[in-house]
Amino acid sequence: MEQQEHAYETHTRISSLGERLAAEVSKAxxxxxxxxxxxxxxxxGGPDEQGPLSRRKLAAPVANPLFRPxxxxxxxxxxxxxxxxxxxxxxxxxxxELEQNYQxxxxxxxxxQEGAEQRDEQTAAYRDALLQLADDLEQQEAEDxxxxxxxxxxxxxxxxxxxxxxxxxxxxxxDELVAAASAVQVLQAGLAVAExxxxxxxxxxxxxxxVGVQLQTKPGQEVFLVGSHPCLGEWSAEAALPLxxxxxxxxxxxxxxxxxxxxxxxxxVLRSPNGNVLWEKGNNHKADLLGISDVELxxxxxx
Numbered sequence: 001m002e003q004q005e006h007a008y009e010t011h012t013r014i015s016s017l018g019e020r021l022a023a024e025v026s027k028a029x030x031x032x033x034x035x036x037x038x039x040x041x042x043x044x045g046g047p048d049e050q051g052p053l054s055r056r057k058l059a060a061p062v063a064n065p066l067f068r069p070x071x072x073x074x075x076x077x078x079x080x081x082x083x084x085x086x087x088x089x090x091x092x093x094x095x096x097e098l099e100q101n102y103q104x105x106x107x108x109x110x111x112x113q114e115g116a117e118q119r120d121e122q123t124a125a126y127r128d129a130l131l132q133l134a135d136d137l138e139q140q141e142a143e144d145x146x147x148x149x150x151x152x153x154x155x156x157x158x159x160x161x162x163x164x165x166x167x168x169x170x171x172x173x174x175d176e177l178v179a180a181a182s183a184v185q186v187l188q189a190g191l192a193v194a195e196x197x198x199x200x201x202x203x204x205x206x207x208x209x210x211v212g213v214q215l216q217t218k219p220g221q222e223v224f225l226v227g228s229h230p231c232l233g234e235w236s237a238e239a240a241l242p243l244x245x246x247x248x249x250x251x252x253x254x255x256x257x258x259x260x261x262x263x264x265x266x267x268x269v270l271r272s273p274n275g276n277v278l279w280e281k282g283n284n285h286k287a288d289l290l291g292i293s294d295v296e297l298x299x300x301x302x303x
Contacts, residue, residue: 014102021095028088035081204259208294209287213268215301216249220273223251223301227266227284231255237269237277250298262290268301278303 211225224240226233232255233239243251257264264287270278282302287295 010105014098014105018095018098018102021091021098025088025091028084028091032081032084035084205293206256206258207261207289207292208254208256209264210254210296211243211252212296212298213243213251213301214249215251215268215270217270222271224269224271225253225266226269227264229257229261229264231257232266240269257289263288270301
């Protein structure tokens, strides 16, 4: 841009100088005409124009002020005229040089103009790129704001869910505490009932239990009853209660358990003469003795 301004300034100076030189040439031509008229004045005496310096013959140089006259020493042309012609010739030379400089400057201006156009195109491209970058940055900023808002929403939702989870956990703990308190109350009530029942049963007579197990055995085989109560061996086959065979292949026995015994579990076992013991299959037999005085238990051996 600075070179372009300098070129324009040079072009302006050359144009101004050319105008001044043209004005000087015009003044010199006017002065030349005046000198020629002053030279011709002594020869303009009358109508007879037959001499070699007549007006008709001297009028030709006036038409072209830039002609090359003969050497002033040989023709007797005044020194002033010679100086004017030399000045005009020098001015013409300067004009030619100025024209060449003007053409060079004009070429430089053309190159600078092309460069300026290219720079304008580059500037337009840079401007478009900057505008696109600004749009991209604005879009990126909008996306960042949207992401930040979404992150804040998710964090708020996470906090809300955490509060709900804590509240639910608190209510579950409270429910568990209430359930535990209720269970304690029930247990305490059961213990109170058990203590009352035990106190009531402490002086009560024992419970008579008649047990019958139907099993057809071979000679030498015996049937025993084993169970949870000490009188039934506490699940030890060696300490089991022996049963007695009766009609119908029913093996029977009678036992007495304390009145505070509320339940009884038992099974029958078959013992062979060689000492092998066969336990009854299936689940344990159970008897609920709470609130009764005598009970009869009967089942078929599950072999």
